[in-house]
Amino acid sequence: MPDFLDRLGDELLRAAQAPRIAPAAAPITPAPVIRLRGPARRRPRWLLGMLALLIAGAAAAAIATKGRPSPGPVPPKPGATLAIEPEPAQLAAFAILRRPRVAGDEIPEGMPLALSGASGANLGLARRAQGSDGAQAWVVPGRGSMCLISAWPERKGGGGACGLDSSALAGRLAVASGSAQAPSRDFLAGLVPDGVARVAVNLPGGHTITAHVRENVYLIAVPRDAQTVTFTGPRGPVTLKDVGLSGH
Amino acid sequence: MRDHSTPTADDRDLLQRARDGRAECFEAVYRRHNRVVLAFLARRVAQPELAADLLAETFAALLVVVRDPARRLPETPAAWLIGTARHLLIDSYRRGQVEAAARTQLAMQPLVLEDSDLRRIDEISAETDILEELARVLPADQLAALRARVFDEADYPAIAERLRCSEAVVRKRVSRALRTLRTTTATEAEGNA
Numbered sequence: 001m002p003d004f005l006d007r008l009g010d011e012l013l014r015a016a017q018a019p020r021i022a023p024a025a026a027p028i029t030p031a032p033v034i035r036l037r038g039p040a041r042r043r044p045r046w047l048l049g050m051l052a053l054l055i056a057g058a059a060a061a062a063i064a065t066k067g068r069p070s071p072g073p074v075p076p077k078p079g080a081t082l083a084i085e086p087e088p089a090q091l092a093a094f095a096i097l098r099r100p101r102v103a104g105d106e107i108p109e110g111m112p113l114a115l116s117g118a119s120g121a122n123l124g125l126a127r128r129a130q131g132s133d134g135a136q137a138w139v140v141p142g143r144g145s146m147c148l149i150s151a152w153p154e155r156k157g158g159g160g161a162c163g164l165d166s167s168a169l170a171g172r173l174a175v176a177s178g179s180a181q182a183p184s185r186d187f188l189a190g191l192v193p194d195g196v197a198r199v200a201v202n203l204p205g206g207h208t209i210t211a212h213v214r215e216n217v218y219l220i221a222v223p224r225d226a227q228t229v230t231f232t233g234p235r236g237p238v239t240l241k242d243v244g245l246s247g248h
Numbered sequence: 249m250r251d252h253s254t255p256t257a258d259d260r261d262l263l264q265r266a267r268d269g270r271a272e273c274f275e276a277v278y279r280r281h282n283r284v285v286l287a288f289l290a291r292r293v294a295q296p297e298l299a300a301d302l303l304a305e306t307f308a309a310l311l312v313v314v315r316d317p318a319r320r321l322p323e324t325p326a327a328w329l330i331g332t333a334r335h336l337l338i339d340s341y342r343r344g345q346v347e348a349a350a351r352t353q354l355a356m357q358p359l360v361l362e363d364s365d366l367r368r369i370d371e372i373s374a375e376t377d378i379l380e381e382l383a384r385v386l387p388a389d390q391l392a393a394l395r396a397r398v399f400d401e402a403d404y405p406a407i408a409e410r411l412r413c414s415e416a417v418v419r420k421r422v423s424r425a426l427r428t429l430r431t432t433t434a435t436e437a438e439g440n441a
Contacts, residue, residue, distance in 0.1 A: 009278050
C-alpha cells in the first residue's frame, strides 16, 4: 500500500485536476479527512499539547482559555460535519448515551484537546464516566465514529482516540496513556457496549487485574507491561492486544 | 515514498503553472514540502492522526488559493505553508476540531490511516530538520530568535541573554519572523478585499 503521504498527494492531484467550479456549487458536507484507527492506543502527550499552546504564544493561550464553543448539543454549521445527535446504533449499544446529558458531562474548559474533523465528534454531546482516583472519561459520539477522551488529573495523564462505530460497538476503542508522575503505570480507558460489567487486564506470568465497567467505560491504572484486555461482549469473547505502552 | 519533485523549479513558478492547468506542478510543491510541514505539526500535537489531518487541510488550503485566479499566489510557499499550518493548529485548539473547509470545497475524499502510517509520521517527525527548511526562507537573525522562542520555548529575557541583545530586539525579531510566515496570508487577504 502506498505511503499515506503518497495517497494524500494523489488525492490533492485529483482535486487539482478537477474542473473548477464556483464555490456556491461546491458540495457542502463531504467527509473532511483522516479516519482514526481503532482500537486506538496512543501515548497522549498532554504536556506537549500544553506546550503547543505555549508555542502559539500569548494570543493562543488566551484563545485556549476561552474553550470550545459547544457547551450544549450544537447544530452543524453549513459545511461542518459534526454529529447532531448520537446515531441509533450508538444509542442502542451504549447506555451512557441514552441518559440525559447533565452539566457534569461537559468537557472542562482549557483541556488541550483537538479532534480530527473526520470523526464528526460533537463535544457538545459528550457524556462523562467517572472512575476512581479522580479518573474520568468522556464518550463523544460522532458521525459513524465515536471518540473516547480520558483524563487522570491527579497524575496529569490522559488522552483521546476515535474509532469507527464498528470498533466502538465491538469494544475495541481504548486509550492507554502514561505520565511522568507514574512512570511504571499506564492509565487505561476503554469503551465497551452494554452488558459488559467487567474486563480483565492480563499481565505477564498469568496475573490478571479486573476492571469494573461503569457507564460503558472502564478506567484503571495498570502496570506498564500489561498485555491484553479481555472480556465477553454481546458477540462473544473480545481480546485487545498490546494495550500497554511498553508495546509501542 | 514516491518522489515527484522538480528541484530546479521555483515553488512560486510551480504554483503559477499549476494555476495554468498543470496539476502535476502542484503535486511537485506538495512532494517538496510535505515532510517539513508534517514534522512541524507532528511535534506540536498529541496525536499523529491529528498532524496528518492538519497537513491535509494545509495543502488543501494552498490548492484552493492556486485554483482561484483572483487570489495572489504566496511569495514564499514554504513559509506560507508553515504559517498556515500554525494558524490551523491554533484554530483547532480553539474550535476543538480541525478545520476542513478547504478539503470540503475541493470535495476531497477521506484519507484512511493505518498503524503503519502513524509510525511513519513519528519517523518523519524525528528525521526532518525543520529549522534547516525554515533557514531557506528566513533571515538569520529572525531565524535565531524564532528558533529560541518557538522551537526551544525560551522566554524573552533568556533569549536576549543568549543572543546578547535587548529583550525588545528579540521581541521585534520574533515578531518579524512570524510576520514573514504570515505575509502571504495577509497578501492573499488583501487580494480578496
